[in-house]
Amino acid sequence: MTLRVAIVGGGPAGIYAADILAKSDADVSIDILERLPAPFGLVRYGVAPDHPRIKEIVKALQRVLARSEVRFLGNVEFGVDVKLDDLRSFYDAVIVATGAMADRDLGIPGEELPGSWGAADFVSWYDGHPDVPRTWPLDAASVAVVGVGNVALDVARVLAKKGEEMLPTDVPANVYEGLVAKTTTDVHVFARRGPAYAKFSPLELRELAHSPNVDVIVHPEGFEVDEHSMEHIEKNKQAKMVLNTLSNWVGREPAGKPHRIHLHFLEQPVAITGGDRVEGFRTERTRLVGDGSVEGTGEITDWDVQAVYRAVGYRSTELPDFPFDERAAVIPNDEGRVLDLDGTPIAGTYVTGWIKRGPVGLIGHTKSDAAQTVEHLLAETAETALEREPQAVSDYFAERGVDVVEFAHWENLDRHEIALGEAEGRTRIKVVEREDMLRASR
Incomplete structure (x- = not known):
């Protein structure tokens, strides 16, 4: 039985979790849900533009998104376009990797x-x-x-x-x-x-x-x-x-x-x-x-x-339908397993990255963080996977008019930005407006 996993957040933490899942012995199918029309989170929107060396990590992250087990679903906002109960009906497990932007x-x-x-x-x-x-x-x-x-x-x-x-x-x-x-x-x-x-x-x-x-x-x-x-x-x-x-x-x-x-x-x-x-x-x-x-x-x-x-x-911000520790600004968890406010584990829900441990450490530190979370997820859900159809998620968004950006669409936007840069002798010129991003992705 294929284990279906949703990862909320398309930054390094979420993509590393997808990579570790895809390389595990389990038969997995992974969807990464990202509210922006482009992946990579703080690597794209948190690293200073005059630090291209750090942005080289994008190449490794892009290879993960290109894997057959992984599907990128951008321009999808958790809590607006889809809720936790919906995800629980489509997936065997949900990992939150929304980071910290406040x-x-x-x-x-x-x-x-x-x-x-x-x-x-x-x-x-x-x-x-x-x-x-x-x-x-x-x-x-x-x-x-x-x-x-x-x-x-x-x-x-x-x-x-x-x-x-x-x-x-x-x-x-x-x-x-x-x-x-x-x-x-x-x-x-x-x-x-x-x-x-x-x-x-x-x-x-x-x-x-x-x-x-x-x-x-x-x-x-x-x-x-x-x-x-x-x-x-x-x-x-x-x-x-x-x-x-x-x-x-x-x-x-x-x-x-x-x-x-x-x-x-x-x-x-x-x-x-x-x-x-x-x-x-x-x-x-x-x-x-x-x-x-x-x-x-x-x-x-x-x-x-x-x-x-x-x-x-x-500082991380609260997500709909999830408990939140205001003082620590994290989702309460035990090594990545989400805990209710009374300390009881919430089955099938996990966290990784800064929303799990707070905004400390460099990008590379999220790898070991994700490995810990994935280890618990596989141990607890691999034997309880249900028969689920990946197309059901796509149908759900189509019915609600959500303009989903998949990996091929992101590649279109990526090529468009590179072409804009080449015209001016630069490596890339980033597209800013969401509508312009969506238009270029098509």
């Missing part, structure tokens, strides 16, 4: 002011996500970015670089025009802890200094390393490499480039200030306590900025 809050006064933004929304804009506005206000001369992860670096780099530097990438015309017109000259990146605890990857950090138009300035105030910091980096190779790079930059004289990225350590957010919009950012100097944590010193600094971007982590 921004975590700072929890400080003034966060609601115009000019205070979540990094995820900005990333979605410059990556040409079809569900966000086509314009972005980039009229701030000085900007604050809060966070010490790779997303914070991406935001800082995109804000600081000249728009013309993005032209060789896949950015659509509206994004390129917005970046060319921006007036930002200084981007201040703030870290609550010391440099030894920065979450940047070494490669991402070094890339900050690659632009011919951007000086990277590491301010010596707050650049402190104590005994615990040294113990930490001795156990963490990446942290040691990051600290070495930062140490080489401390006190380095700026080269007089037109734009600057400032890195400030031991500064924690206190408030975003302003009347009708952001007019400043207030921080408190912190000090190392000796155990990896910090405490406030009471020393306050007001920074003259006109926009603030918070890049302190992503």
